[in-house]
Amino acid sequence: xxxxxxxxxxxxxxxxxxxxxxxxxxxxxxxxxxxxxTNRAEDTASVKRSLLKLxxxxxxxxxxxxxxxxxxxxxxKNEVDVARVYENYRRYWQRLRYYLGKRGHxxxxxxxxxxxxxxxxxxxxxxxxxxxxxxxxxxxxxxRIWGHGFTKTQxxxxxxxxxxxxxxxxxxxxxxGAVSAGVLDGGRLTEVEGRDGTRKxxxxxxxxxxxxxxxxxxxxxxxxxxxxxxxxxxxxxxxxVGDAPLTYEKTISITDEAGEVKNIINYxxxxxxVQDDEQSEN
Numbered sequence: 001x002x003x004x005x006x007x008x009x010x011x012x013x014x015x016x017x018x019x020x021x022x023x024x025x026x027x028x029x030x031x032x033x034x035x036x037x038t039n040r041a042e043d044t045a046s047v048k049r050s051l052l053k054l055x056x057x058x059x060x061x062x063x064x065x066x067x068x069x070x071x072x073x074x075x076x077k078n079e080v081d082v083a084r085v086y087e088n089y090r091r092y093w094q095r096l097r098y099y100l101g102k103r104g105h106x107x108x109x110x111x112x113x114x115x116x117x118x119x120x121x122x123x124x125x126x127x128x129x130x131x132x133x134x135x136x137x138x139x140x141x142x143x144r145i146w147g148h149g150f151t152k153t154q155x156x157x158x159x160x161x162x163x164x165x166x167x168x169x170x171x172x173x174x175x176x177g178a179v180s181a182g183v184l185d186g187g188r189l190t191e192v193e194g195r196d197g198t199r200k201x202x203x204x205x206x207x208x209x210x211x212x213x214x215x216x217x218x219x220x221x222x223x224x225x226x227x228x229x230x231x232x233x234x235x236x237x238x239x240x241v242g243d244a245p246l247t248y249e250k251t252i253s254i255t256d257e258a259g260e261v262k263n264i265i266n267y268x269x270x271x272x273x274v275q276d277d278e279q280s281e282n
Contacts, residue, residue, distance in 0.1 A: 024222070047208045047217060051170060054113060054218045055163035059269065060227040061111065061129055062163075065156040069134045070166070071142060073124040076149035082215060085114065085122045088148055095145050096128075099137075106131050113218040115170050116210035125169060129224070161247035161269055170217065244270040 016024045062068055073092070079085055089112060100108060108128050115123040128134065142151045159165045211217060232240075248269035254262050 044208045047211050050217050051167045054111075054170075055167045056227040056229075057111060057163075057218075057220065057224065058127065058166055059161070059163040059271065060225050061109075062127060062156065065159065065162070066133050067130050068156060069126075069128040069130075069137070070154050070156050071126045071128065072152045072154070073126065073146050074149035074151070075121045075123070078121045080121075082114070082122070082212065086219075089124055092146050092148075095147075099141075099145055100135070103135070105135050107223075109221045109223040111218060111220040111224060113166075113170055114215070125166060127166070160245065160271055164248045164269070241270045247271045 016026055018024055073089070075085065075088075093110065093112075097108065108130055110126055110128050112124050112126045115125060117123060137153065139151060139153060142153060143149075156162050156165075246268060248267070250267045252265050252267075254265065256262055
């Protein structure tokens with residue numbers, strides 16, 4: 001098994017604190033979500049909490065797939081310095097806005113999540129949101145704007161719960177990658193089917209252990225809408241949901257050290273505007 005060591009050097013950027021959980025990059029207007037880590041044992045749990053927040057953030061903004069571009073950016077170089085990787089993304093974001101502006105396209109917002117690979121390199125999964133239909137950008141042109149490897153733009157049409165679908169990329173790791181990275185233990189082996197119909201073995205949760213402690217795994221531009229969170233009864237919630245289809249459900253039980261169930265939590269996501277025949281199972 002190989003051991004991967006990550007550089008934790010932080011980029012030198014001017015940040016204004018907005019509150020205990022958020023900061024503002026004064027150069028780009030980007031909102032940065034802070035993660036509060038107290039010890040190493042909390043690292044994986046912290047990544048899981050971040051993915052839940054990211055899931056809600058995506059679903060709050062991605063209401064029409066035709067207005068969004070989902071772009072994956074790869075790093076050809078085996079770059080493990082997270083600060084440099086994020087700086088590369090910042091410059092890409094500036095070049096992309098310039099490219100769009102020169103062609104008369106409207107303003108764009110983004111959510112970008114960083115994804116560690118078993119070999120030590122990093123990918124970015126980016127969602128770009130437009131006021132109307134998203135423009136077509138040829139893949140070779142997008143790769144030129146990125147400048148650090150190849151890119152892939154995919155459609156999200158027919159994905160009933162894009163938050164669950166996209167964050168699943170940041171959780172599981174293909175079996176070969178999990179073995180080579182030494183993060184096979186403790187994961188759950190499962191078989192998943194891609195949108196192209198091919199099936200592959202994936203170790204659920206393995207990728208979570210590749211994130212360095214305290215890393216902000218996603219960022220977003222200032223104009224991205226934040227999800228609204230409030231407490232209510234189940235009856236009131238279901239009345240508000242109306243006839244919106246159920247696109248995700250998960251039930252977990254909370255037990256004590258003796259194994260006695262203390263609480264049961266049921267997570268359900270309903271997505272407005274999704275047709276039954278367009279839903280995909282995640």
